[in-house]
Amino acid sequence: MPTTPVPTVSYSDERLANGLRLIVAEDHLAPVVAINIWYDVGSKHEQPGKTGFAHLFEHVMFQGSRHVAKAEHIALVQAAGGTMNGTTWLDRTNYFETLPSHQLDLGLWLEADRMATLLDALSQENLDNQREVVKNEKRWSYDNRPYGTWQEKLQAHLFPPEHPYHHSTIGSMADLDAASLDDVKAFFQTYYAPNNAVLSIVGDVDTKAARASVERFFGAIPANPAIPPLGDMTLPPTLGREIREVVYDRVPLPRIYVGFRAPVAGDHRLDALEVAGQILAGGKGSRLHRRLVREERIAQDVALFALGFTGGASVCEGWATVRPGVSVDRVEAVLHEEIERLAVEPVSPDELARAFALIEADELAALQRVEERADRLSMYATLFDDPALVNEMLHRYLAVTPEAILEVAAATFRPDNRLVLTYLPETPPIESEAIDADAVERADEEVAA
């Protein structure tokens, strides 16, 4: 049980006649309100040749609608003293704004206008403009960044080519170039319907008044009765073999990434895996940090965490950055050893208690912000049809047992379920101690093999 009572989120949960799911949670501590919409569409819905489109579309959502000019959505929110953004991920797309609470109607109206009438303002010019912006986003976040390709490669290796998680959310430059106005229209008409969305409102509002506003602004937007279901996304629980790739990049220090298929989001085994991630790499007291960074001093930094997905498998991923003068092989061996030890030795009561205390504090920290609460309500409603998880997840984490960790670690951290992605400097410096020459040679052999 939590040692500090975590405030319970009370909320209303209903559907408008057009299928829009509305969740309202009052919180009058501060005069602010968070509005958050999750559309049940993400990069997993993209068709071959159209990778990156869900995210490009998200940008187009800020280019205006019938009563809102290009970039005016953001201008109006900021002038009202609010903040906003939108993000796209494999399983969903979300849009959110946090406003002074007396500006609730403005935020709702802006969201409704684009949900209903985006296509009225659509132009080739705006699409082309945002295509260039997104291509620069890809360059900035991935292509021009050391180790920047790792997440893309990881997904490509952990999911087979025909699986919707095989490609990254940012997509490919060629597919972005090919995106057309017709694609935007079809995508909008298919997925941007009230019955494919969850709207959460959290903050200094009156539930009845908020409901009335939502009804007024969204109530007449027609549903789409024919949203196509996704195909079967099930996968074997493990990769079936170890996959290895060596990447030469413009990096000064080698880095070893590992990736594993993991249980889907919502599965209790993933809760246990997340606690395992905390024990392995959650901060300076964690096993990987302690052994690789502090004691043996063979790594500059380490990480390991799970990303929960709903279709077929989640991923558990991590890395260790190799210190200068240290053998890449050695670091990889220790990384595997520590990860796999979790599958054979039960965690100690003290280790588990420390992990729980940190998880509890993290939950407290996250849930104190109305923006995060709204996002979680939308998330749990969209992915699991269960917004009550906002109050249950902490208890689920704290109920994880040493046996459950052993079990999920044994099922996940297996050599035949492992991707090893090794980044090496593309031009080894000469007569420098920065890189272990043996490691570079070894890696060359791997490529040849």
Place this chain on the structure above:
Amino acid sequence: MTAETPQRDEIVVATRPTPGEPRPYDFPSVQRHRLGNGLNVMAVDMPGRPLISATIVVPVGAGDEPAGDAGATVLAARALTEGTEHYDAVQLTEAAERLGASLHAEAGWDATSVGIDVPAARLPAALELLAEVLLRPTFPANEVERLRDERLNDLLQAQADPRRRADETFIGTIYAQESPYHRPAAGTRETVESLGPEVARRAYEGVLDPDRATLVVAGELGGLDVVGLANRLLGSWGRDEGASHAGPVVDRAAGSGRIVRVVHRPGSVQTEIRIGHPGLPRRISDFHTVSVMSAILGGLFNSRLNMQLREAKGYTYGAGAGFDMRRGAGPFTARAAVNTEVTVPAVIDMLAELERMRDTRVEASELASARDFLIGVFPLRFETPGAVVGAVAGLAIHDLSIEELTGYRERIEAVDIDAVEAAARDHLHVDRAAIVLVGDVDAFGSDLEAAGLGRLVIDRDDVAVATQRAAEAEVAAVVGPADEGDEAGPTAGAEDPSLPGSDEPAPPEGLAPASDR
């Protein structure tokens, strides 16, 4: 919330809603108390916020250290949690974890701080740990040396990262050699290599002065006697004779002419652009005007720079500008990352926006949206105890009164077009701005030369060369994560250096870079 009957336009309401009645907001009230040894205690009760945030801040930072010890203060702060009289590093970490507490110590240009975030019930135990790391650190040699080596490796990583390379080159270009701002707060390879436990301890002793220190605690404090706790844990803290009284920081510019400096990065698909010059210190009379002016220029999403470079041209994912205000004049920087082919047109557009800001009066609508944003977003900024502690600690660092926060919105409201015009004229120096580019000069070098923007200097090394040079201790200053951030709010100056190698898990793709939010 609008009283009028809305006009329905088929499926949506055509009329824009009018705002309701704003609910009053006041910055939470701050209880001040001074202990016998001079320590200031500031307690902020925030009912309903069970995660408490507590920080002890002393206004002595990297700006105060001798050039030869550059990086010592940051290293000393990081070493505080690596061992104390009663705990070794692992015991300390585990003790904090059992409390569910994140214990952190850091130093920036202006200040050194030790902080902890912890659920309310465990605040007394957490404050004991805080006092332990502040008052009884032992600077174990092997841990300090590890931290030093991690910083050296971080410097290697910075060379390969175009953003950090651009920031490094920019500050190294705009500030004179004798200014500490010429180098990163966490030090250069040359200085860090010689750092050890003794230097760290000396830097730490410079910080040890309760008379200048402030403890800030915020969150749900009901029933907690913060002053009593502070007295018990910190009341016997005495001033160390090595404690330094921070003097003025040398913030002189490197030169007076326009310089264009390119770091050649072959094959780079983007060019990182930095344009600017030494800017302003935090304690200036027109702080609020400058905040409004820089919001219009490069702070808001619909700022002039972002609207032109992103929304009109598609050159970038985000362009912005701002003043990093410190005890001395921190940098003014305009920044963007653009695709290589448009490098020169983008630089020309950015210069044009800077000149337009300086030479022409802003529109009333621009002024209104910047003012309304800064005023309206104020309550949102202080939703959490951590944010309140950051703001109050920022006041302590710059010796500003609480009125700076309570009167903030009124002062922003009072900014007018004339004031913005004067601020732009006084503080934007386009003619002596440095232009720093990290990118593939083979792709844009001749256009750049033809544009005649200033004296051109090209550093033709690539990452491999940089790595090798680094190993030979020949590399100039590299900016560290401690130098990030151009926030020019009331709390500017409360740096929060992150640890090296803190790559985040892959984020979902967003509309705008986090800095635009």
